Amino acid sequence: MSRPLSEVFPSVLFLTLIVFSLFFPRLLISPLLVEIRQDLGMTAGQATRLFLSISVGFITSILASGYLTQRLQHFHVITIAVLTMGCGLLFAALSQGPRTLHVAMLIVGSAAGLYPPSGLSSLAAMVRHQDRGKALSIHEFGPAISFVAAPTIVALAANLMSWRMILGAVAVLCFILAPSFLVFGRFGRFHGEPPSLGNLKQVLSNPQFWVLGLLFVLAASAAVGVYNVLPTFLIQERGMSTALAGSLIGASRIPGIFMLFGVGVAVDRLGFSKLIAVTAAATGIMTILIGSLHGLPLRGAVLLQPMIVGAFFPAVLTALSELGPPESRNVAISLIIPAGNLAGAGLFPAIAGLFADRGYFFLSFVITGVLLLSACTLAPFLGTRPTKPDPL
DSSP, rough: OOOOOHHHHHHHHHHHHHHHHHHHHHHHHHHHHHHHHHTTTOOOHHHHHHHHHHHHHHHHHHHHHHHHHHHHHHHHHHHHHHHHHHHHHHHHTOSHHHHHHHHHHHHHHHHHHHHHHHHHHHHHHBBBBHHHHHHHHHHHHHHHHHHHHHHHHHHHHTOOOOHHHHHHHHHHHHHHHHHHHHHHHOOOOOOOOOHHHHHHHHHTOHHHHHHHHHHHHHHHIIIIIIHHHHHHHHHHHHHHOHHHHHHHHHHHTTHHHHHHHHHHHHHHHHHHHHHHHHHHHHHHHHHHHHHHOOHHHHHHHHHHHHHHHHHHHHHHHHHHSSOOOOOGGGHHHHHHHHHEEEIIIIIIHHHHHHHHHHTOHHHHHHHHHHHHHGOOOOOOOOOOOSSSSOOO
């Protein structure tokens, strides 16, 4: 039975730590990419396709997660996800060539893909309807801190540890966290539903599902996709030093962490559709500016864009967590989040790389921003939130 946030706050924090352990390792690849390329003799195209391998693994496992949660409780699936992440990172640290590294990235992506349906379903069932926006904002601290921690830790450890040692150290932390969660976790003790003709028809016939899907895909491109290629863009196209680009990107993620404190309250009081419209429009504008500006104005856009797009996700995840009955929410989540991951973490970097090879790197940012700015007009079709709390 769902309870007030104050009663389950420690469990929400524990789940936030779990999502950090599954999000942070994927973000490490971007700041480590130059060193990985040099060590393994990879071209720029081969290196950027590592993100596509992560996305393929993510999508495969998230689509299959419904069949897994039919047999195992969400609690067990979350534990398996953290253990698998540790295995994938250890394999990556031991890789001796591009092929084995791609396989390792498939495992890393698969581990991360197991989490969203189980993690978000567990959170939605644990916290009462009135506090769900605030709980999801706390949950988003995991990804938000990951964006700051990844480039910062790489910058600090660059002269002390190789990329292999960094990935190996994070693998050890996953191996410690998984059994800790198995012992101390007190939520997610229920099963999910696998995709079926019945629940797929229910989800796919809902217009809100398609609006959320489109917005999530574009926002993921503007968040994770931009993050993955931004260091290369700033260094290659805008002439920044590696140290300056890394420091700027790391600093750009800090304001978004503090912004999350107010976003959850805003979602619960204003409704998710208004907040989605505003943040999607502002994110689109800032993404266009990143591709268009130079010098100090560019640095300002780089600093502001992550803060705004970070406010988008608690709102859209609140809408997603209330899409359909509790027992089938994992089905909707397992359809929308893979699409966003494929676009943001996989296709956007690959397409941006093609633009870069032809001298039009900036257009990947401008086009994404224009599409997001246009799509924000669909947000009113999401409505607000249901008037009755969930039966769980």
